[in-house]
Amino acid sequence: MPKIAVYGAGSWGSALAVLLAKAGHEVALIGRHADEMEEMKRQRENKRYLPGVALPSGLLPTTDLTLLKAEMVVFSVPSHGVREAACLVRPYLSEGCIVVNTAKGMEEGTHLRLSQVLIEELPNNPVAVLSGPSHAEEVGRDMPTTVVVASEVETAKAVQDMMMTPSFRVYTNPDVIGVELGGALKNVIALCTGIAEGLGFGDNTKAALMTRGLAEIARLGVALGGNPLTFAGLSGVGDLIVTCTSPHSRNRRAGVALGQGKALDTVLREVGMVVEGVRATRIAHNLGIENNIPMPITEQAYKVLFENADAKVAVSDLMLRGKRHELEEVLEMNWLS
Numbered sequence: 001m002p003k004i005a006v007y008g009a010g011s012w013g014s015a016l017a018v019l020l021a022k023a024g025h026e027v028a029l030i031g032r033h034a035d036e037m038e039e040m041k042r043q044r045e046n047k048r049y050l051p052g053v054a055l056p057s058g059l060l061p062t063t064d065l066t067l068l069k070a071e072m073v074v075f076s077v078p079s080h081g082v083r084e085a086a087c088l089v090r091p092y093l094s095e096g097c098i099v100v101n102t103a104k105g106m107e108e109g110t111h112l113r114l115s116q117v118l119i120e121e122l123p124n125n126p127v128a129v130l131s132g133p134s135h136a137e138e139v140g141r142d143m144p145t146t147v148v149v150a151s152e153v154e155t156a157k158a159v160q161d162m163m164m165t166p167s168f169r170v171y172t173n174p175d176v177i178g179v180e181l182g183g184a185l186k187n188v189i190a191l192c193t194g195i196a197e198g199l200g201f202g203d204n205t206k207a208a209l210m211t212r213g214l215a216e217i218a219r220l221g222v223a224l225g226g227n228p229l230t231f232a233g234l235s236g237v238g239d240l241i242v243t244c245t246s247p248h249s250r251n252r253r254a255g256v257a258l259g260q261g262k263a264l265d266t267v268l269r270e271v272g273m274v275v276e277g278v279r280a281t282r283i284a285h286n287l288g289i290e291n292n293i294p295m296p297i298t299e300q301a302y303k304v305l306f307e308n309a310d311a312k313v314a315v316s317d318l319m320l321r322g323k324r325h326e327l328e329e330v331l332e333m334n335w336l337s
């Protein structure tokens with residue numbers, strides 16, 4: 001069976017390594033901290049990031065970067081670490097080895113999508129992105145999950161072949177831009193639905209945020225080159241649903257605590273795992289301004305997170321905006337023609 005390396009031993013890297021090892025691949029799960037990886041090797045479990053999931057025998061927890069010489073390398077580090085990680089692994093990768101990014105975010109400062117960062121740093125490797133509604137806690141326990149892999153066709157098919165299992169169904173989609181933006185931007189809306197929950201609002205409010213949130217994700221996504229239909233797929237509405245509603249979601253949980261009045265740094269410390277929506281809010285807010293795209297929910301999220309705005313006032317400001325046609329951009333921009 002092909003050898004696969006997973007770089008990044010947090011929740012998602014660990015769950016994907018478990019999945020791939022159970023599928024019969026020889027898998028190296030490569031982390032940064034020798035003590036943590038040794039402990040994982042001894043206990044056959046990632047107690048900090050994926051408790052309760054046994055590591056199968058074909059999975060080797062390690063810090064040995066030479067094991068990156070594999071047929072496929074799966075990147076599972078937080079989005080802010082992707083460039084640094086790419087530079088670190090570059091000397092070890094075989095030419096032509098497929099690199100699959102699984103982080104959901106964009107690069108701060110450059111506003112590049114993460115596949116663009118990887119292409120810049122790893123010019124000799126085909127790059128694919130994996131996204132969709134997929135919490136590590138469920139994938140690690142073989143719960144039926146569907147995801148999408150985006151890249152040029154042959155690479156996407158190769159990743160689909162290597163990653164698909166009876167409990168992990170992988171679709172392909174050539175729309176890398178749409179798939180990446182859906183995955184990055186849904187985290188902003190998940191923070192917002194969490195905040196609404198923390199404020200004591202109900203399901204109507206959450207459904208409103210999800211639906212109108214998707215409208216603004218698609219608006220920005222299409223302006224940046226994504227296919228409108230991708231936002232109706234797994235990496236769009238699919239991931240939005242799971243992240244806004246699941247008890248596993250770190251972004252939703254962080255939002256709930258913010259809505260209950262806790263300070264952002266306290267919330268991030270308490271969650272203890274990466275909350276991508278915070279950076280994504282700043283990036284999406286800036287992209288909206290740069291591209292002249294109205295993003296009212298993102299704008300309010302930005303004010304609450306970074307300008308100390310009162311979350312209740314933010315909700316009220318959204319409710320009191322000027323009157324609009326529900327399908328304004330669809331009609332104006334001829335999306336369906």
Ligand SMILES: NC(=O)c1ccc[n+]([C@@H]2O[C@H](COP(=O)([O-])OP(=O)(O)OC[C@H]3O[C@@H](n4cnc5c(N)ncnc54)[C@H](O)[C@@H]3O)[C@@H](O)[C@H]2O)c1
Binds near residue numbers: 085
């Ligand atoms: N957890 C999930 O269910 C899930 C599902 C799909 C996608 N993702 C995405 O996967 C990415 C990773 O999330 P996670 O949930 O595994 O995070 P996590 O907080 O569980 O773990 C992050 C891991 O990355 C390591 N790390 C941090 N910076 C690094 C760097 N510069 N180089 C190497 N390692 C570094 C940390 O030591 C830790 O092991 C995020 O972008 C997230 O959105 C997560």
Ligand SMILES: O=P(O)(O)OC[C@H](O)CO
Binds near residue numbers: 239
């Ligand atoms: O736990 P979250 O909020 O980081 O979401 C994880 C995944 O993106 C869900 O698909």
